[in-house]
Amino acid sequence: MTRLQKEYTQKQAAYPHKVIVCCGTGCLANGARKIVDAFEKILSERKVKDFSVEAVKETGCHGFCEQGPLVVIEPEGIFYTRVKAKDVPAIVEKSIEGREIIDSLLYADPTNGHKIEHYPDVKFFSHQKRIALRNLGKIAANSIYEYIAVDGYQALAKVLLQMTPDQVIDQISKSELRGRGGGGFPAGKKWRTCRDVKSDVHYVICNGDEGDPGAFMDRSIMEGDPHAVLEGMMIAAFAVGARQGYIYVREEYPLAVIHLQKAISDCREVGLLGANILGTDFTFDVRIARGAGAFVCGESSALMKSVAGEVGEPRAKYVRSVVKGLYDQPTVLNNVETYANVPLIIRHGADWFRKIGSPKNTGTKVFSLVGKVRNTGLIEVEMGTTLREIIFDIGGGIIDGRPFKAVQTGGPSGGCLPSSKLDLPVDFDSLTAVGSMMGSGGMIVMDDKTCMVDVARYFLHFLVAESCGKCTPCREGLYQLHALTEKVCNGEGTEADLEKMEQLSKMVVVGSLCGLGKSGPNPLMSTIQYFRDEYLAHIRDKRCPAGVCRALIKYEVIEDKCTGCVACITACAYNAITGEKKKPHFIHQDKCEKCGACVAVCKHDAILVS
Amino acid sequence: MNHDLSKLPEIFGRHPQSAESLIMVLQDIQKEFRYLPCEALVATAKQLDVSLSKVFSVATFYNAFSLNPKGKNVVRICVGTACHIRGAKLIQDQIENALKLKAGQTSEDGEFSIEVVACVGACAMAPVVIVNEKYHGGVNVSGAKRLVKVDKRAN
Ligand SMILES: Cc1cc2nc3c(=O)[nH]c(=O)nc-3n(C[C@H](O)[C@H](O)[C@H](O)COP(=O)(O)O)c2cc1C
Numbered sequence: 001m002t003r004l005q006k007e008y009t010q011k012q013a014a015y016p017h018k019v020i021v022c023c024g025t026g027c028l029a030n031g032a033r034k035i036v037d038a039f040e041k042i043l044s045e046r047k048v049k050d051f052s053v054e055a056v057k058e059t060g061c062h063g064f065c066e067q068g069p070l071v072v073i074e075p076e077g078i079f080y081t082r083v084k085a086k087d088v089p090a091i092v093e094k095s096i097e098g099r100e101i102i103d104s105l106l107y108a109d110p111t112n113g114h115k116i117e118h119y120p121d122v123k124f125f126s127h128q129k130r131i132a133l134r135n136l137g138k139i140a141a142n143s144i145y146e147y148i149a150v151d152g153y154q155a156l157a158k159v160l161l162q163m164t165p166d167q168v169i170d171q172i173s174k175s176e177l178r179g180r181g182g183g184g185f186p187a188g189k190k191w192r193t194c195r196d197v198k199s200d201v202h203y204v205i206c207n208g209d210e211g212d213p214g215a216f217m218d219r220s221i222m223e224g225d226p227h228a229v230l231e232g233m234m235i236a237a238f239a240v241g242a243r244q245g246y247i248y249v250r251e252e253y254p255l256a257v258i259h260l261q262k263a264i265s266d267c268r269e270v271g272l273l274g275a276n277i278l279g280t281d282f283t284f285d286v287r288i289a290r291g292a293g294a295f296v297c298g299e300s301s302a303l304m305k306s307v308a309g310e311v312g313e314p315r316a317k318y319v320r321s322v323v324k325g326l327y328d329q330p331t332v333l334n335n336v337e338t339y340a341n342v343p344l345i346i347r348h349g350a351d352w353f354r355k356i357g358s359p360k361n362t363g364t365k366v367f368s369l370v371g372k373v374r375n376t377g378l379i380e381v382e383m384g385t386t387l388r389e390i391i392f393d394i395g396g397g398i399i400d401g402r403p404f405k406a407v408q409t410g411g412p413s414g415g416c417l418p419s420s421k422l423d424l425p426v427d428f429d430s431l432t433a434v435g436s437m438m439g440s441g442g443m444i445v446m447d448d449k450t451c452m453v454d455v456a457r458y459f460l461h462f463l464v465a466e467s468c469g470k471c472t473p474c475r476e477g478l479y480q481l482h483a484l485t486e487k488v489c490n491g492e493g494t495e496a497d498l499e500k501m502e503q504l505s506k507m508v509v510v511g512s513l514c515g516l517g518k519s520g521p522n523p524l525m526s527t528i529q530y531f532r533d534e535y536l537a538h539i540r541d542k543r544c545p546a547g548v549c550r551a552l553i554k555y556e557v558i559e560d561k562c563t564g565c566v567a568c569i570t571a572c573a574y575n576a577i578t579g580e581k582k583k584p585h586f587i588h589q590d591k592c593e594k595c596g597a598c599v600a601v602c603k604h605d606a607i608l609v610s
Numbered sequence: 611m612n613h614d615l616s617k618l619p620e621i622f623g624r625h626p627q628s629a630e631s632l633i634m635v636l637q638d639i640q641k642e643f644r645y646l647p648c649e650a651l652v653a654t655a656k657q658l659d660v661s662l663s664k665v666f667s668v669a670t671f672y673n674a675f676s677l678n679p680k681g682k683n684v685v686r687i688c689v690g691t692a693c694h695i696r697g698a699k700l701i702q703d704q705i706e707n708a709l710k711l712k713a714g715q716t717s718e719d720g721e722f723s724i725e726v727v728a729c730v731g732a733c734a735m736a737p738v739v740i741v742n743e744k745y746h747g748g749v750n751v752s753g754a755k756r757l758v759k760v761d762k763r764a765n
Pocket residue numbers: 178179180181182183184185187207208209210211212295296297298299300301333334335336338440514515516
């Protein structure tokens with residue numbers, strides 16, 4: 001492997017200049033493919049000094065997708081955002097052949113408008129600490145050599161050639177790595193239990209289901225650094241004695257499947273998967289199992305059923321799946337990000353890892369920072385970083401300078417936290433203590449235009465649709481809770497309903513079989529806890545303070561501000577607006593469906609939502 | 611409806627002949643026919659040696675599968691949390707209106723289907739609409755209409 005690494009590094013060194021084009025799903029959606037094609041076309045048409053087609057790297061997601069497509073010119077680290085294919089000739093001419101920076105392609109700091117030239121100076125990146133995301137946006141996602149060139153598979157080699165399974169588990173235990181899939185269960189403990197079960201067959205599974213809406217870190221890791229996941233799984237397999245592994249990928253992630261498939265076959269080719277890996281007697285292989293759109297399949301026992309090709313219904317956990325998992329054999333199931341951490345822990349040692357983060361919450365966590373925040377994207381920070389640092393320093397604050405209202409963490413199992421919790425250090429335990437959850441790491445920022453009752457209703461709606469229906473408290477309870485939030489949103493709720501919600505929530509929590517039901521009422525309970533006033537405004541005053549709940553709001557044109565530009569008439573699908581050019585318009589309340597399209601298109605803030 | 615089932619052996623050939631392959635075989639069938647034709651389910655049961663009732667329960671449990679034909683153009687609107695917060699409902703309204711269809715329906719001429727999905731993992735670009743596998747981020751009112759119009763013209 002050292003030989004492979006050397007050869008590849010030498011080949012790369014022949015071209016000092018590299019162009020890094022992000023080809024994650026986000027940038028691809030915005031035309032990254034065309035940029036790669038444009039670079040390759042120019043490079044094949046004419047000779048550019050010190051530069052060849054091989055120096056164009058298609059990487060995974062940098063996490064900064066909203067600014068995509070992203071192009072980075074190395075070694076200078078010039079960072080271009082929102083690049084278009086037609087910009088490519090200029091980039092080659094000015095920034096590669098010359099030493100010029102193209103001002104119009106630079107990223108402007110949203111807080112002060114300053115243009116930033118180099119990658120590490122962007123605040124979005126400079127406040128991060130990247131372990132799980134170490135290679136994202138740096139190495140070409142589809143090349144095993146690129147991974148090997150950055151010391152990939154060194155940890156595997158170390159484990160196979162120098163360590164016993166027990167030593168590996170000791171290191172993972174000592175690192176205090178906790179599962180990144182939501183629950184935060186110590187990975188070392190899980191591996192130990194699995195190894196200790198006497199059986200001829202053990203399995204390792206990677207949970208790439210990522211069902212939490214609003215979260216996409218696992219997707220980016222699988223797409224952008226598939227070998228990191230595989231290496232982590234191989235180390236786990238060696239530690240617990242598994243010969244077969246599975247990666248369960250949700251169906252919405254086709255690119256992840258393609259990249260993982262390529263990574264797996266490349267590994268087989270160079271002898272990193274299959275029989276006698278690296279000349280040892282370790283034998284292991286991995287198969288991909290594709291999900292088919294069921295949130296509950298992220299739950300461990302349901303996932304294992306789904307891998308076996310069955311209906312993914314959770315089962316009662318008298319016996320845990322580490323003991324009796326896939327095909328009733330002892331099985332280690334870990335999350336994508338958990339596995340991605342493993343190689344670095346082995347390479348740098350448990351003590352190194354334990355120094356990062358906070359006690360009992362070691363290491364880093366990847367979050368998908370989205371919603372009403374200026375810099376949306378994927379970020380990785382040390383555990384214990386505060387919400388304020390994440391949202392205001394890295395995230396650049398709230399869009400349009402509006403007030404911060406809440407941040408939702410942990411997806412459907414989590415909750416909404418108000419501004420009084422902004423200084424909370426983010427880790428597994430502190431989030432749980434305030435009624436939310438780490439979950440897989442979705443972090444959705446909300447401003448004053450987000451209605452918290454609507455958010456609770458949203459999650460309940462999601463869960464009602466996703467409940468497998470096996471147990472009554474979950475099936476019926478969540479349904480009733482949803483109906484009650486609906487009532488409040490419609491202005492028909494009473495204070496007795498509020499109490500009913502609280503009681504019913506408690507029943508669903510105790511009565512449900514799996515985590516979906518057990519944590520399902522969390523978003524509702526946390527919004528009642530922290531935003532009771534908003535519920536009361538809906539109930540007592542029949543008012544939606546955020547201007548969201550359609551039954552309680554009204555759209556009107558502010559005559560003084562309206563310029564008569566007719567944009568709203570075109571946008572209104574319900575023919576509810578009339579008016580002449582250059583004269584104030586009028587909204588006919590009997591026809592208005594309160595869809596909000598007029599507000600969205602009015603450039604003059606001339607429509608009042610009340 | 612008549613289907614060209616001659617594609618099936620090739621699909622079956624891509625996967626190991628065991629129950630473990632059921633979901634993936636169904637996915638490939640769905641991709642080929644844009645839904646799961648009944649005859650194909652019967653053939654799958656036989657091929658993988660699992661009961662027909664199990665094939666049906668799997669086919670109905672997972673959201674990805676449809677027992678009714680889908681349109682030639684599938685417009686998927688993300689209504690996941692990030693998209694919801696950034697106005698997915700408004701986008702959904704616009705698209706439903708433009709196509710005169712509700713989410714979950716297919717137009718009578720079989721041209722369009724609208725589906726809602728909860729997060730497609732492109733949350734940083736919310737709200738997201740996917741038209742026939744192509745992702746569109748940051749969709750706004752006029753953008754939503756344009757998306758479905760352009761596709762109508764293309765056909
Ligand atoms: C309803 C439900 C959905 C879940 N979805 C996921 C998921 O999408 N991804 C994930 O890694 N874990 C998910 N989990 C947690 C897993 O069951 C499991 O705890 C985790 O994958 C273990 O890996 P870890 O220890 O590395 O975190 C879910 C749990 C529940 C109850």
